[in-house]
Amino acid sequence: MSTPEAGLLVALVGNPNTGKSTLFNALTGLRQRVGNYPGVTVARKSGTCDLGDGQKVELVDLPGLYSLAAASPDEQVVIDALSGNIAGDRRPDAVVLVVDSTNLLRNLFLASQVAELGRPVVIVLNQADVAKEQGLRIDIDLLSRRLGGVPVVLSSAWKGEGILDVRRAIASAVAKQTPMKRVVWPTNIAAALTDVATAAATDTGKQVSEADAQRLLFDTNPSTADRLGWTVTQRDKTLRSARDRVRNSGYNPMAAEPLVHYAHLRTVLEGVVTEGAGKAGRSAAVDRLLLHRFLGPVLFLGIMLGFFGSVFWLAKFPMAWIQSGVDWTKTVVAPPLDAYPMLQSLLADGIIGGVGAFLVFLPQILILFLFIGILEDSGYMARAAFIMDRLFSWCGLNGKSFVPLLSGFACAIPSLLSTRTIEDPKARLATAFVVPFMSCSARFPVYALMCAAFIGPLYGPGWESVVMVGMHCVGLLFAVPTAFVLTRLVLKVKPQPFVLELPRYQMPKPRDVLWRMWQNAAEFVSKAGTVIFAITIIVWALSYFPRDASVAERIKAANPAAAEEVVKAKVQAAYVEQSYMGRFGKAVQPIFDPLGFDWKITVGVLASFPAREVIVSTLGVTYSVGEGAKADSQHLRQAMQNAKWSEGPRAGTPIFSLAAVLALMVFFALCSQCGPTIATLAQETGGWKWAAGSFVYMTALAWIVATLVYQVVIRLS
């Protein structure tokens, strides 16, 4: 994204949960994911910000972080971006520091570190409405003077208040180029920093800034030294003697930086904040109930059951309307093509049957993301992470693993990218390995199809949500022991404490929630119109060809007395069975026979290895090839309910028995069936070893567990 007029770049920086992303939305007019738990922003997000005087700047939203000591990859990105060390990105012309008005001291620590970079700064005291509610009065003029005259503005991005002031403050910072007042280092530390900067510059022949020297002296992470090309042998002696110098002045070298900054900030904030009478936090009262040691998990389970139950109940009618629309389209498209049976089958069975079977789930996806948006924006998702923390800390995962694992319930790919917030590389690897176990939204249509076709009609609608919650727990059930073995026995990850900042409860903003719902719906429809559309055409071709005319003649000759409709059905079934897809499915089916899958399900399972939701459209095609010409063609659920084994010991019994349905859902809950996820895992782990390991492990586990489920349930029932 570019800003043609000015070409100025402004970076938005702040602690997590300060409303940084909401402010970014308000300033740029763009929409992006607004999360309530830390570390949600791991990618570059930018937009054009109008400063109000016709001048436009490019605003870049950087990941939320607490300090500039790079401990995780996303923190390193912020430091690189602010220092101008990102390929293709300029050094920002100004930095907007977003600060939580209710916690100035802690938030200004990052601001104080950023000041060391010497860039013009704007301090935005966000969530000013909450500070006011709590009875806090902030003297922004005094704060501005104490910080060296940098603009300080109050805002409440969520309410849209103070946005114009922020725009004006950015314009002023860009024009005046006023840097923020920097911390005064004690003499010995200042001398140690000079020693480090001089030695690094001499050894590398590069310019070493004061900010670089601070990172070299205070951080154990070697990223700055690596970037400068300052080798271990070169830097070891210098850093040791500089840290000794810091130690001799009475500071622990690893704690000196925050101690000096906090001492500086306490002086700056003296008299800036005055406390009046305010409302006691309502969030704390609600949390006493929702985060209760025993009641909390029970309420969490209840919320999840209600959540999935509502998704089914509310989506029922719009799903029926879409199904009617699909059936109607078939009846309109098919008859005029009676003279062209191949083209008729491609349009009616392949394209309309396949894409239609997928599109039917649009209402459920819409409602699912509406509820996810409400839970996230209300602040409950962070509480869910807190509740789940007890479980995950038992299995040895790093506390920061919760955010990626929780977002894995929506999609594994951004979750894998968000593991960059985890400092410990081993913990990061273990988390990335178990992320694909989380039940992503692509599995949802598979569960939904099975529940709607079998669980609901057989056991009542209440059981649909129970099975749905159960299926979401299956992945978790196997992720926990997998993580336990990986962290304790294989990678030997050292346990680390987890600090989770719980955001205040707030009323979700309908515009943001609906926008996110719309974005997900658009993605779903776009997938149906592109990838699913192309795959259904290929699956149709493989299920249609070859068509040997002698097959029809043979069947007609063998059934001379049979009615025309019966013969036609037998011919269609024979055609599908002898198609490329039929032959392939039959050849591979013995592998899936212990799971109770017939050749059509086998084909669906195999076709869905690149993307698991493809099974719905594949079953839609394989169960409708030959049906297209009929005005009253059955839709997928009915076709599956009526499907029976035609041969073998199970001949005449339903293919989709309870055992087979559960086995199929368990297989999809555990199997690694997503090409982009495997590729992202390889990218994030730096090679194909762990990605291949994950694929083999998950697929083998899925086969074993699904077999056990089928064999046990079939014997019990």
Next chain:
Amino acid sequence: MNFEAIIVGVIVGFAVAWLARRWIAAARRRKEGGCARDCGCATKLKPKK
């Protein structure tokens, strides 16, 4: 070969070519360290070497 078979062949061929082209482009983007556009995010930041 009749007209119907040609039309069907073109449609199927187009679908295969489109999917192959899409997957190759995504693989190339991933190899270059960029976003494969599977995740809905914007372009990733790449630190300078």
